[in-house]
Amino acid sequence: MSTKEPTEADILRPINTLTKKYFILYGAAALGLVAFLIAWAYQLQQGLIVTGLGDWGSGGGSTWGLYIGAFIWWVGVAHGGIILSAAVRLLGMDRYMPIARLAEMTTIGGLSAAGFYILVHMGRPDRMVTSVIGHYHITVNNSPLVWDVTVITAYFVLSATYLGLTLRYDISRLRDDLPDMFEPVYKIMTIGYSEKEDQVIDRMVWWLAAAVIIMAPLLLHGGVIPWLFALLPAMPAWSGGIQGPMFLSIALMSAISGVMIISYAFRRAYDWDHIITDDIFRGLLLWLGFFTLLFLWFQLQANINGVFLGPTNSAVAAEAKMAHPLYQLAMGMAFLTLVYIFLQAIRPSLFSKKRALVASVAILSATLTEKILFVVEGFLHPTFDIYANTPGTYFPSAIEWLSLVGTAGLVALLFLNLSKLVPVVELHAIEHMRGDHGHSDDATEQEVEA
Amino acid sequence: MSTDDESFHPLGEEWEDELESMLDDTEYDSELGMKMAQDAMRVTEGELSEAEFHDRYHEEVMEEFGEDERPTKEAYEAAQEEAKGTAASMLEKFDGDGEETRRETMKKMGVGAAAVGMGAFGTAADGPEQSLAAEKGPRQETTEESDTQWGMTIDLDRCDGCLSCMTACSQENDLDQGVNWMYVMAWEDENHSGASDGGNTDTNSQFNRLSDYNMLVRPCQHCTDAPCEKVCPTTARHTRDKDGLVLTDYDVCIGCRYCQVACPYGVNYFQWDDPDVAYEDIDGLEDPEDPDEITHAEYEHGERWVDSRAPRGVMSKCTMCPSMQDGKQGEENVGTTACETACPPDAIQFGNVKDEASDPSQHREYPTKSRAVIDINANVPSPDVVDSNVSDGDSLEAAIEAIDSTEDADLDETTVAVAKAIEIQSRDTETDPGDEENNSILEQQQTVLEFVTALEEYVDLESESARETLDLDQVDDIGNAAQIRLEQYAGDPSSFQLLEDIGTNPNVTYLGTQPGPEAHQVEGPTKYEDVDLLDKRQEYLDKETVGHVDGVSL
Numbered sequence A: 001m002s003t004k005e006p007t008e009a010d011i012l013r014p015i016n017t018l019t020k021k022y023f024i025l026y027g028a029a030a031l032g033l034v035a036f037l038i039a040w041a042y043q044l045q046q047g048l049i050v051t052g053l054g055d056w057g058s059g060g061g062s063t064w065g066l067y068i069g070a071f072i073w074w075v076g077v078a079h080g081g082i083i084l085s086a087a088v089r090l091l092g093m094d095r096y097m098p099i100a101r102l103a104e105m106t107t108i109g110g111l112s113a114a115g116f117y118i119l120v121h122m123g124r125p126d127r128m129v130t131s132v133i134g135h136y137h138i139t140v141n142n143s144p145l146v147w148d149v150t151v152i153t154a155y156f157v158l159s160a161t162y163l164g165l166t167l168r169y170d171i172s173r174l175r176d177d178l179p180d181m182f183e184p185v186y187k188i189m190t191i192g193y194s195e196k197e198d199q200v201i202d203r204m205v206w207w208l209a210a211a212v213i214i215m216a217p218l219l220l221h222g223g224v225i226p227w228l229f230a231l232l233p234a235m236p237a238w239s240g241g242i243q244g245p246m247f248l249s250i251a252l253m254s255a256i257s258g259v260m261i262i263s264y265a266f267r268r269a270y271d272w273d274h275i276i277t278d279d280i281f282r283g284l285l286l287w288l289g290f291f292t293l294l295f296l297w298f299q300l301q302a303n304i305n306g307v308f309l310g311p312t313n314s315a316v317a318a319e320a321k322m323a324h325p326l327y328q329l330a331m332g333m334a335f336l337t338l339v340y341i342f343l344q345a346i347r348p349s350l351f352s353k354k355r356a357l358v359a360s361v362a363i364l365s366a367t368l369t370e371k372i373l374f375v376v377e378g379f380l381h382p383t384f385d386i387y388a389n390t391p392g393t394y395f396p397s398a399i400e401w402l403s404l405v406g407t408a409g410l411v412a413l414l415f416l417n418l419s420k421l422v423p424v425v426e427l428h429a430i431e432h433m434r435g436d437h438g439h440s441d442d443a444t445e446q447e448v449e450a
Numbered sequence B: 001m002s003t004d005d006e007s008f009h010p011l012g013e014e015w016e017d018e019l020e021s022m023l024d025d026t027e028y029d030s031e032l033g034m035k036m037a038q039d040a041m042r043v044t045e046g047e048l049s050e051a052e053f054h055d056r057y058h059e060e061v062m063e064e065f066g067e068d069e070r071p072t073k074e075a076y077e078a079a080q081e082e083a084k085g086t087a088a089s090m091l092e093k094f095d096g097d098g099e100e101t102r103r104e105t106m107k108k109m110g111v112g113a114a115a116v117g118m119g120a121f122g123t124a125a126d127g128p129e130q131s132l133a134a135e136k137g138p139r140q141e142t143t144e145e146s147d148t149q150w151g152m153t154i155d156l157d158r159c160d161g162c163l164s165c166m167t168a169c170s171q172e173n174d175l176d177q178g179v180n181w182m183y184v185m186a187w188e189d190e191n192h193s194g195a196s197d198g199g200n201t202d203t204n205s206q207f208n209r210l211s212d213y214n215m216l217v218r219p220c221q222h223c224t225d226a227p228c229e230k231v232c233p234t235t236a237r238h239t240r241d242k243d244g245l246v247l248t249d250y251d252v253c254i255g256c257r258y259c260q261v262a263c264p265y266g267v268n269y270f271q272w273d274d275p276d277v278a279y280e281d282i283d284g285l286e287d288p289e290d291p292d293e294i295t296h297a298e299y300e301h302g303e304r305w306v307d308s309r310a311p312r313g314v315m316s317k318c319t320m321c322p323s324m325q326d327g328k329q330g331e332e333n334v335g336t337t338a339c340e341t342a343c344p345p346d347a348i349q350f351g352n353v354k355d356e357a358s359d360p361s362q363h364r365e366y367p368t369k370s371r372a373v374i375d376i377n378a379n380v381p382s383p384d385v386v387d388s389n390v391s392d393g394d395s396l397e398a399a400i401e402a403i404d405s406t407e408d409a410d411l412d413e414t415t416v417a418v419a420k421a422i423e424i425q426s427r428d429t430e431t432d433p434g435d436e437e438n439n440s441i442l443e444q445q446q447t448v449l450e451f452v453t454a455l456e457e458y459v460d461l462e463s464e465s466a467r468e469t470l471d472l473d474q475v476d477d478i479g480n481a482a483q484i485r486l487e488q489y490a491g492d493p494s495s496f497q498l499l500e501d502i503g504t505n506p507n508v509t510y511l512g513t514q515p516g517p518e519a520h521q522v523e524g525p526t527k528y529e530d531v532d533l534l535d536k537r538q539e540y541l542d543k544e545t546v547g548h549v550d551g552v553s554l
């Protein structure tokens, strides 16, 4: 492995270089986003009829589809990201420190994409402010959708604070090497900074991390988000207490995969072999395996519960879900990834970063597929399953597919922009790697899982 | 607001007056209540500690409320909550009791708690009205619970699947193709085969089901505990306090479609594109400037637009015709709906389900008798006809013969027997239709009763021979005999509500055969296309889907 010492220059490299590849990537991401913005404008002009959605029931359609599926998927990526970063800080998992900030930025990106999806999904997005805020004091008592929006906003604020606080330390120290162009931004970000605050900030960040971890099961992906579905009595494909753990496991799988892909890209682009080490990828892969195992276990629970002598409505829903080829494909991908992770853990020579990348992409596709299917399945097999036109039909329209490209572009742009503005690897991390060498670099090759 | 008057409460004097008069309504000492309220406010302002508050009033409260310690405790807890500024949890206290009105809850909690409870809303800075509105939440009554709840009883055995109600609804409300607020379907399950398997065997009465199919007529159920309303993030989906209709405010809805997701019955239809009927062409929009003329569009007390087809991007569903219920379409239409009026066999009975005399209540409580009334009332001769054709001493047979042979009337023994049985069965029940609009079953029953009274001037219908002729002699007890006779004639349908175990408390009750959990829709007696209706809306929606590929589905 690398023997290079990580330096400040290393983490400043993305800020102080401009390559052709960067422009190409930037252009591609912008193109994706703009293409979707145009498609969205068309949707606003024509109405939601341009989507593949419809009315469940006598109409034979699906009320929600890809938009909501992708929405909860992005929220999952975001929530997983912040949990990951909080775990690094709280549990002293020092070896992952170099990717903690990437995880936080993933959270910001994921939440932005999710927020965007809320708007895209609405019939009258122009009324969001007046109708939702105006009645907030009433609806917050009942509506899981309002809880969702509340929690997502709260976590956006929390994550941004968290990121902002830790950035102060870096910026004030690296200021001389940062481009003058953004001086006003740095000024604002480090307003009132003095070295005395470091300790206070450390504690604050620790408490924020603690709050994230403690509230994760209840308020994040283990609670409020699945409640959007699980609390409704008449859609057996959604109901059940298992949805909380299931959503949480999916969130963590998606986030770990996402962070792995992003880390891979940065490492490649800026020669960070000695910062985002192989060791980090191996560790992340093992965690990914662990959560995939949990996820498959929860799926099994949910299915067996419906299929084996379940009440008619849940049996129908569970059977239909299991018989769906896309569901089988998604589960197959998750399972194969799990097998690979298991094998490479036994025989380290099977590990390669490319394979880790493939595993990440497989998991992200599997979770996205699962999310979209999950949303649609609810409408296909309701308790009141009498209509001839139910199960109806739904296939996402070109505009809906394009939204995936658009939001991916949005998140990519966020990273591309942020990487020119602030260090995406914490100064703390490289200080730590230099000062406490033995701990992070020569750590055992494998991490024993719980 | 309260800045320059003497009141202790941030909402000012007006508010206190209302509070005082409310306290006057309770059976407790209102002076004590006001004093407690005052001090409760001081607690929230930090001038008085909770413990002091508790001590100060403990004795007096014990005196006032007797042994029961609960009121003081609750008042104390309420004050504590208030001190934390958690208005939301205060609200829950009132919301949580479900059935009870706020006023009742307050009585129960005692004056102190009441005062504190009201005080909680003082934190809202937008004046008494808004605060009240804020506090009452989407489902709560402002004062007494309304004694009107519109609803339906639908006799599925009478439904012949003609789809008249569906067409009437879609005309009345200018609905798009495939937006079937009212939906009628035929169904089968393993216990109830339909017409395709050679007729039904469920009914062993003379009552002929109007079709061989098992029918289901599905409007919005206007649930008392409507999940669609609970989940709405905007309060666009709301229940009207005054009459329990569940409606959508087309000006507030953001089109998130969560209501459609949460409704277990699948009755919602989203407006995916611009509606076929332009706003200016909405029926009943005779003079948009004159609030009395606005029946369909821009409507509820002239403020909320809840009637007729939805504009693009918002949710719609069966409304049960609020403009009719509010008298905007003439007094004669209050208590009716477009579908009820259109139904040829009178299968749909709409009205105030809380009123014992209403059609849906009558039909639900006395299904056999009501069916018989609906069935025969048009055939019974008027008292005049009886008077001019029957004379004293005529035998029953002779009387029937005499009436039947006239131009003006047909009469047979069955009609007389059923009419008499109705009269016997209605002896202990409500017979006065009252002044409520359109209590048609009781009005029709009056016709039947008048005929029986007229006939009995001349003929003793309870003599042994008459009972034999009328088949009212199966058992000695004449009440039981009448019931048996009516069941013979009209059957004894069971009643049910859809998905009763889900807790929605629907306000539509059905008579007839309940579809089992595996029931599925089959083709009915009338095809949707034949009456210009579109069944599968998705076919229409798919045409506009960008990049739609036929036959591909998740």
Ligand code: SF4
Pocket: B219, B220, B221, B222, B223, B226, B227, B228, B229, B246, B262, B263, B264, B265, B266, B267, B268, B317, B504
């Ligand atoms: S049937 Fe009940 S839940 Fe469904 S829309 Fe009507 S009131 Fe709401």
Ligand code: SF4
Pocket: B228, B231, B232, B233, B234, B235, B236, B237, B248, B252, B253, B254, B255, B256, B257, B258, B259, B260, B314, B315
């Ligand atoms: S679609 Fe409209 S009425 Fe339905 S839940 Fe959303 S905002 Fe409320």
